[in-house]
Amino acid sequence: MGQAFARMKFGFLALMAAVFVLATPQVSLAQEVDAAADDAAAATVEGAADAAVYTPMAPTDGKGMPVDRGLTFQDQYTADGAYALWMHDWILLPVITAISLFVLALLLWVIVRYNRRANPIPSKNTHNTAIEVIWTVIPALILVVIAVPSITLLARQFETPPADAITIKAVGYQWYWGYEYPDHDIELVSNMLDENEALTSGEPHQLAVDNRMVVPVGVPLRIQTTAADVIHAFAVPSLWFKQDAVPGRLNERMLVIDEPGVYYGQCSELCGALHGYMPIAVEAVPMEDFEKWVASKGGTMPGAEAVVEAAPAPEGEAEAAPAA
16 A cells, blocks of 8 residues: 555656646746747837937038029929929020010111111101011010920929828918928928027028928929918929918929928018018938938828737747647
């Protein structure tokens, strides 16, 4: 009886030891999986923190801003702006110059040839069919030459933004601008920097702002403008963009910026005593930098979802779990 009891005792102890040995790898595996999940979550949080760090772009001297002793338009950084500048430089200016010189020559010729001393007996002619045909047909042809690129430019400026264009709503206030990004859940207010702050940051005085309108470069933007009080005008000359901001009305136009940079503008509608103190600063950056800026403002990219996945367990330990 004593031997049977001893065998039962030793069998029970062996069974407990076997259970302990088999259970230990399972507990260890569960702990390692939990630790891997915690590490993945920490890495995700750390990555989000890194993505939220955004450094504003430094402006380039002479790019997107007025220059000293400038005589013509600013350099253009949109396709519409480049087309408009070409039309101005190679069609309008030559035509205007030629017409002005021709009219001046006619005036001088008439003064010299038909003054009272040189022509004491004036002509009795009142009509000349050839001359009348010429001065009717030639001006009409000149207007056609000007009309073709003009209508083309107008059509390009009224092109409808695509459905996936990024929407930005610029709201004019007396006397500052507010920007809303409905696709990214961001709203901000943009005020002019004082002279010391602007010069310290290397920006032109009365054009620098505390919060720029940051946009991605090379993608369609749907710029909507309105106003909260009186009529304003959202204008950035180097982007060939000007659009009225009217209370109770939402105006819309597409904008595609060709190059990264900081582009300055101002309200171009006389809106009150501080009309000259509501500048515009548009910062165009690559898409990855725009995503960082959105994260730094607490916004979200359309369709983005935060998904944290647990790291897979090592192959050997994963196979040990079912055996346990």
